[in-house]
Amino acid sequence: MHSRRAALAIGLAALGGCFGAHDAAEALPDAILPDDASAPIAGPTPAFHGGVVTTTERLAAEAGASILAAGGNAIDAAVAVQFVLNVVEPQSSGLGGGGFMMIHLAGWAPEETVVIDFRETAPAGATPGMFAGDHSAEVKSSSGYAVGVPGALKGMAYALRHHGTRSLGELLGPALAIAGQGFRVSKRLAEESGSSRLELEPGDAAYDEAREVFRPGGEALAEGDLLVQPDLARTFALIQQHGLAAFYDCDHPAGIARAIVATQLATRSDNTGGKGRMTCADLAAYEVRTRRPLVRSYHGYEVVTTPPPSSGGVAVLQMLGMLERFELGGDGFEFGAAATLNVMMEAMRLAFADRALWLGDPDYAYVPAAGLLDRDYVDSRSALITAGRRPGRVSAGDPRPFQPAPPGLGQALTTLTASAEHEGADTTHFTVIDEDGNAVSVSSTIERLWGAGLMVPGFGFMLNNQLTSFNDEPRASSAPYDPGANNVAPGKRPRASISPMMLFLDGELVAAYGSPGGTGIISALLQVTLNLIDHRRSLQSSIAAPRIALGSASGSADTEIEAGFTGPVRAALERLGYAFVDVRDIGAVQAVVTYPLSGNQYGAADPRRIGGVVGLP
Numbered sequence: 189m190h191s192r193r194a195a196l197a198i199g200l201a202a203l204g205g206c207f208g209a210h211d212a213a214e215a216l217p218d219a220i221l222p223d224d225a226s227a228p229i230a231g232p233t234p235a236f237h238g239g240v241v242t243t244t245e246r247l248a249a250e251a252g253a254s255i256l257a258a259g260g261n262a263i264d265a266a267v268a269v270q271f272v273l274n275v276v277e278p279q280s281s282g283l284g285g286g287g288f289m290m291i292h293l294a295g296w297a298p299e300e301t302v303v304i305d306f307r308e309t310a311p312a313g314a315t316p317g318m319f320a321g322d323h324s325a326e327v328k329s330s331s332g333y334a335v336g337v338p339g340a341l342k343g344m345a346y347a348l349r350h351h352g353t354r355s356l357g358e359l360l361g362p363a364l365a366i367a368g369q370g371f372r373v374s375k376r377l378a379e380e381s382g383s384s385r386l387e388l389e390p391g392d393a394a395y396d397e398a399r400e401v402f403r404p405g406g407e408a409l410a411e412g413d414l415l416v417q418p419d420l421a422r423t424f425a426l427i428q429q430h431g432l433a434a435f436y437d438c439d440h441p442a443g444i445a446r447a448i449v450a451t452q453l454a455t456r457s458d459n460t461g462g463k464g465r466m467t468c469a470d471l472a473a474y475e476v477r478t479r480r481p482l483v484r485s486y487h488g489y490e491v492v493t494t495p496p497p498s499s500g501g502v503a504v505l506q507m508l509g510m511l512e513r514f515e516l517g518g519d520g521f522e523f524g525a526a527a528t529l530n531v532m533m534e535a536m537r538l539a540f541a542d543r544a545l546w547l548g549d550p551d552y553a554y555v556p557a558a559g560l561l562d563r564d565y566v567d568s569r570s571a572l573i574t575a576g577r578r579p580g581r582v583s584a585g586d587p588r589p590f591q592p593a594p595p596g597l598g599q600a601l602t603t604l605t606a607s608a609e610h611e612g613a614d615t616t617h618f619t620v621i622d623e624d625g626n627a628v629s630v631s632s633t634i635e636r637l638w639g640a641g642l643m644v645p646g647f648g649f650m651l652n653n654q655l656t657s658f659n660d661e662p663r664a665s666s667a668p669y670d671p672g673a674n675n676v677a678p679g680k681r682p683r684a685s686i687s688p689m690m691l692f693l694d695g696e697l698v699a700a701y702g703s704p705g706g707t708g709i710i711s712a713l714l715q716v717t718l719n720l721i722d723h724r725r726s727l728q729s730s731i732a733a734p735r736i737a738l739g740s741a742s743g744s745a746d747t748e749i750e751a752g753f754t755g756p757v758r759a760a761l762e763r764l765g766y767a768f769v770d771v772r773d774i775g776a777v778q779a780v781v782t783y784p785l786s787g788n789q790y791g792a793a794d795p796r797r798i799g800g801v802v803g804l805p
Contacts, residue, residue, distance in 0.1 A: 280615060
């Protein structure tokens with residue numbers, strides 16, 4: 189087995205010299221989600237059996253598959269993918285960001301699944317009102333005070349130390365090679381190198397650094413250009429040689445930590461108070477958190493997802509619970525039918541009303557996730573949904589009877605207001621399963637496209653703007669009651685929508701997936717879950733099918749809608765009072781499905797991004 193894997197690793201490494209792309213995309217297997225864990229086969233052949241890697245970029249998938257082929261496990265492969273995405277998808281994730289990793293090892297029960305929280309944190313100098321004021325979201329998110337303490341590197345190291353089989357230095361190798369030797373620029377990277385996020389503060393060295401890499405000679409990259417990133421390669425080499433201290437210790441001679449702190453002191457010229465507040469002590473103090481996943485049954489499956497400070501897991505489970513009584517997939521509730529979209533949108537409105545008030549970092553605030561997911565509470569919210577109706581006003585519910593609040597807090601609920609946060613949609617997601625059935629689902633981000641627009645000089649990676657995912661204005665009050673769950677506080681993690689998830693059947697893993705896309709992540713993951721379980725669509729069809737997204741409870745909020753829904757359906761919903769705005773894409777789901785008895789494995793990458801699926805035969 190290991191000799192076959194080693195041969196495949198050599199073959200992958202030889203492609204294009206540096207995990208280069210194939211000349212033509214291969215036909216991918218597909219599958220219907222198993223409804224019996226003992227089912228021996230699935231979908232048309234061929235299926236994979238030695239592992240599958242699904243990512244937003246083919247080079248990253250090939251790098252992960254090469255690790256599997258050489259005998260590494262799913263955690264090893266995922267770490268390699270994370271670093272390669274920093275090279276080939278630097279506008280979305282990297283060393284300067286953070287995220288969540290869900291790990292399930294073969295033989296574990298669903299509830300034993302582990303969530304590694306490497307979300308960025310607010311520095312010790314953060315204050316509740318630091319983002320108050322009339323600056324635009326664009327200015328705030330591209331000023332240094334938006335930069336959170338990055339957790340991606342420590343998150344990867346933690347995962348390897350506890351669940352991997354390879355060293356951090358070894359798994360940096362593919363990314364180091366691609367950064368140093370260069371790769372051919374993808375269509376997406378070429379397009380996004382033309383973004384206005386790289387046009388900020390011309391003549392300011394802090395913002396010029398990224399332009400010099402991704403706008404050489406003042407021109408956006410072109411598809412097919414060879415992009416070499418020697419500074420990033422040097423950074424990987426320093427970490428490879430010296431470990432985490434090279435990145436997180438300002439006293440280390442590598443100089444990376446000092447450069448991070450210096451870079452985030454930059455701010456926009458019209459936001460003089462926007463200098464970053466991170467210090468060397470903040471970097472040194474960063475800690476990864478491990479969290480227990482959220483688990484809920486839905487139509488015979490166990491849905492396992494990410495807990496707070498992610499809001500996505502709570503929201504998806506709430507919506508599934510609210511929709512469970514409607515028999516989606518049956519007569520009148522087929523995919524894309526007006527009745528189906530109607531009840532889905534009402535579930536979205538109710539979940540987002542709760543999200544705006546109750547969800548944040550549970551280490552720093554009262555976050556009643558258990559109360560929000562209590563079956564009686566969810567049933568009471570579901571009772572507010574009537575097929576064929578659209579209420580004008582939707583408010584947050586009160587989960588405190590199901591999970592009491594700390595004493596001394598008021599009892600009246602605040603009137604629902606829009607949460608002033610600015611969550612970006614340019615995250616990335618990847619999913620890995622190995623031949624033993626170990627699976628990893630990872631969402632990683634620098635938040636908005638190109639993060640804060642700040643590249644660390646001499647080290648080649650972008651810094652995040654994650655702190656603007658906190659509330660702009662502090663909202664805590666006792667009467668009317670508002671826990672201020674997502675207010676800024678020192679050391680706190682901002683609320684996230686990213687929420688890796690997995691499905692189990694009879695205690696066996698059958699699917700793992702996740703998505704980028706800001707608050708649209710929640711809607712995308714809900715719909716893929718419904719497509720797989722209720723509408724019995726194939727894996728690829730479940731992901732490619734058109735989507736809607738509604739991220740607000742407001743009566744005036746428009747529903748984002750992709751092309752593919754019929755005119756009569758839209759017209760019927762508009763008569764109920766819904767308004768729509770056409771968008772090109774909502775999320776970009778990367779997924780695997782596996783059949784426990786046969787070991788058949790299937791992967792799918794979302795066509796909304798370039799996507800890459802590599803499986804081992």
